[in-house]
Amino acid sequence: MKEIKVLAPATIANLVCGFDILGMALKEPYDEMTLAFKDEPGITIVHTDEFELPEEPEQNVSGVALQSLMEEYNKPVGFNLTIHKNIKPGSGLGSSAASSAGAVVAANHLLGYIFSKEDLVRFAMNGEKIAGGVKHADNVSPCIYGGVTLIRSIFPLDIIPLNVPPLFITIVHPQIEVRTSDSRQILRKTVQLKDAIRQWGNIGGLVMGFMNNDFELIGRSLEDVIIEPIRSILIPGFDEIKESCREAGSLGGGISGSGPSIFMVNKTEETALKVEKIMSGIYERIGVDYKTYVTSINTTGVKIVE
Numbered sequence: 001m002k003e004i005k006v007l008a009p010a011t012i013a014n015l016v017c018g019f020d021i022l023g024m025a026l027k028e029p030y031d032e033m034t035l036a037f038k039d040e041p042g043i044t045i046v047h048t049d050e051f052e053l054p055e056e057p058e059q060n061v062s063g064v065a066l067q068s069l070m071e072e073y074n075k076p077v078g079f080n081l082t083i084h085k086n087i088k089p090g091s092g093l094g095s096s097a098a099s100s101a102g103a104v105v106a107a108n109h110l111l112g113y114i115f116s117k118e119d120l121v122r123f124a125m126n127g128e129k130i131a132g133g134v135k136h137a138d139n140v141s142p143c144i145y146g147g148v149t150l151i152r153s154i155f156p157l158d159i160i161p162l163n164v165p166p167l168f169i170t171i172v173h174p175q176i177e178v179r180t181s182d183s184r185q186i187l188r189k190t191v192q193l194k195d196a197i198r199q200w201g202n203i204g205g206l207v208m209g210f211m212n213n214d215f216e217l218i219g220r221s222l223e224d225v226i227i228e229p230i231r232s233i234l235i236p237g238f239d240e241i242k243e244s245c246r247e248a249g250s251l252g253g254g255i256s257g258s259g260p261s262i263f264m265v266n267k268t269e270e271t272a273l274k275v276e277k278i279m280s281g282i283y284e285r286i287g288v289d290y291k292t293y294v295t296s297i298n299t300t301g302v303k304i305v306e
């Protein structure tokens with residue numbers, strides 16, 4: 001029986017100022033998934049991890065993403081999917097996106113690459129809709145394309161992969177769960193013009209900073225005056241962590257996706273490791289359980305390993 005194994009990477013959505021439009025794929029952590037054809041049509045999902053996620057295809061984001069691919073394939077086909085998740089759901093590290101993206105990339109491989117990457121993002125976005133309540137592509141797009149992507153539009157889909165310099169990313173994940181659906185509900189539905197002006201200045205600056213390897217500009221543009229002031233209230237030690245890491249030489253950072261993970265962008269691995277110590281020290285002092293990662297940009301996206 002034909003079978004394929006893929007590694008689906010974690011992603012940082014928003015990249016501080018680019019709510020729903022910017023995202024970055026990471027080398028670590030990543031989920032491991034195996035997909036095989038089955039004799040009868042339909043989808044079977046088995047989780048081998050500890051997270052007790054639903055295995056019914058219509059409740060699991062990977063099942064929903066696969067179903068939309070199968071509808072467009074329009075021939076009888078069935079899949080057995082096994083997921084071993086290392087990216088904790090509700091972490092802000094694109095756990096749901098890794099499952100949606102990994103499933104459709106694996107299916108496309110088994111079916112002989114009949115769909116484009118853009119098609120796969122479209123299918124995977126349907127999975128994101130059941131996790132977060134709305135369709136957004138800022139996690140699934142970098143997960144599938146690798147690197148950093150800008151989603152200029154989702155209807156119609158217009159994905160722009162960006163050239164980025166090598167960067168070292170430090171993440172701290174306080175061990176609390178924040179569901180995307182909840183952290184979207186607390187957001188204001190309107191923004192003030194002065195905030196919008198500042199935000200789109202930052203988005204333009206961040207994109208140009210990436211394209212021109214301008215680390216100072218990247219640092220200055222990692223600022224969010226719209227979403228972060230509201231969501232950061234849910235994250236213990238947020239302001240202190242961000243400020244202390246910047247003082248230690250980090251370029252900047254903020255909330256990863258919808259939180260609670262905090263990420264910092266660094267020019268060197270040495271600074272990334274220094275920042276990890278600062279994050280750990282703060283959480284140990286204030287008594288918050290946490291997990292850290294020091295990683296870098298994954299330039300390939302979902303990887304087929306066998």
Ligand SMILES: Nc1ncnc2c1ncn2[C@@H]1O[C@H](COP(=O)(O)OP(=O)(O)OP(=O)(O)O)[C@@H](O)[C@H]1O
Pocket residue numbers: 011013053054059060061062083088089090091092093094095096097099100130131132139178179180181256257258259
């Ligand atoms: N295969 C799956 N992997 C992860 N979460 C899933 C999966 N299937 C369903 N879910 C549901 O999706 C929700 C987790 O997605 P959510 O977007 O809240 O977290 P996240 O992906 O870690 O965060 P973010 O998108 O901010 O990075 C949970 O309610 C979980 O039950």
Ligand SMILES: N[C@@H](CCO)C(=O)O
Pocket residue numbers: 013014019020021132136138139180183184257258
């Ligand atoms: N852009 C999304 C990413 C989380 O899935 C948000 O911030 O709600």
